[in-house]
Amino acid sequence: MDTFSFYEQVYQVVRLIPRGRVCSYGAIASFLGSKGSARMVGYAMNASHTAYPPVPAHRVVNRKGMLTGKFHFGSPSLMEQLLENEGIKVQNDRILDFKEIFWDPSLECETDI
DNA sequence: GAGGTGACTGCGA
DNA sequence: CTCGCAGCCACCT
Numbered sequence: 001m002d003t004f005s006f007y008e009q010v011y012q013v014v015r016l017i018p019r020g021r022v023c024s025y026g027a028i029a030s031f032l033g034s035k036g037s038a039r040m041v042g043y044a045m046n047a048s049h050t051a052y053p054p055v056p057a058h059r060v061v062n063r064k065g066m067l068t069g070k071f072h073f074g075s076p077s078l079m080e081q082l083l084e085n086e087g088i089k090v091q092n093d094r095i096l097d098f099k100e101i102f103w104d105p106s107l108e109c110e111t112d113i
Numbered sequence: 114g115a116g117g118t119g120a121c122t123g124c125g126a
Numbered sequence: 127c128t129c130g131c132a133g134c135c136a137c138c139t
Contacts, residue, residue, distance in 0.1 A: 005136090005137095006135090006136065006137095007136090007137090024121085024122090025120075025121050025122080026121070026122060026123095029121085029122090034134095034135075034136095036121095036122075036123095036133080036134055036135090037121085037122095037134055037135050037136085038121040038122055038134085039119060039120090039121050039122085039133095039134065039135065039136085040119095040121090040134085040135055040136055040137090041120085041121075042119070042120040042121055043118090043119060043120080043121095043135085043136065043137070044120095044136090045120050046119075046120060046137095047137085048120095057120075060120080061120085062120075062121060062122085063121070063122060063123090064127090064128085067120090068120050068121085069120025070120085071120080072120055073120095115139105116138105116139090117137105117138090117139090118136105118137090118138085118139105119135105119136105119137100121133105121134090122132105122133090122134090123131105123132100123133095124130105124131095124132100125129105125130095125131100126128105126129090126130095
């Protein structure tokens, strides 16, 4: 709570997202206790490029499953490529079956379908 | 110290 | 499902 900024906590949760799964900003915010402040999570992602090890921000999308932050990856197609590389289908800047691959930090794991 | 910004969310239509 | 409005809090200048 001192040296570790709110961002660090967000990075930790995002790095816990299993491969082939995605998460929403609100879910992370609620998990951190900042329920209702999903903007802070998105803001943390803006600085995720400064965090190390790198944060899989491409697995984090908004409530609708839209790749709203794809432009922050340097290339607008990079986020889409990374998601498809993990088996996630993306179309029209949107994740297909978003609710099917949605991963909640509260579950930490399991949810094995 | 104050103001502005933003990779969001929930509700109603 | 999507669109628009308003609220929310930490970081930067």
